[in-house]
Amino acid sequence: MKRSLGIFTLCIAFSTAASAQETAELVQTSGTAELKRASEAMIAQASQSISIRLPTTVKRGEIISIQYEGKGNSVADSFMVTGITIKDGACAIENKRHTTAGSALSDMIHARPCKKLK
DSSP: OHHHHHHHHHHHHHHHHHTOOEEOSEEEEOSEEEEEOOSTTSSSOTTOEEEEEOOSEEETTOEEEEEEEETTEEEEEEEEOOEEEEETTEEEEEEEEEOTTSOEEEEEEEESSEEEOO
8 A cells, every 4th residue: 555655646746747837948949839919009809819930949038030920911020038938848938028007918929849948
């Protein structure tokens, strides 16, 4: 019984560690992702995702170029990367900024597959 409990505990620990979210400094993407903008002044409603193209390597702290289709035209934009988290082969690339009212807004790029490089 004691040994079974030990094995069960190890299995739980490994499965929790394998699915834990971790931060990253540098990631590799496939070059395509989904963008969700936080503000109404941006390209879409807050709940809508937009398919974008982005660099295949993304580093926290850099400004990356993104491209998407908007109203029949190809649009080029920039995205300041303030944070990167990775879980189960998918990345959340964040642009977090504060408003004059003191609240925080986050635009998110969701990329899959995604691999932590650093």
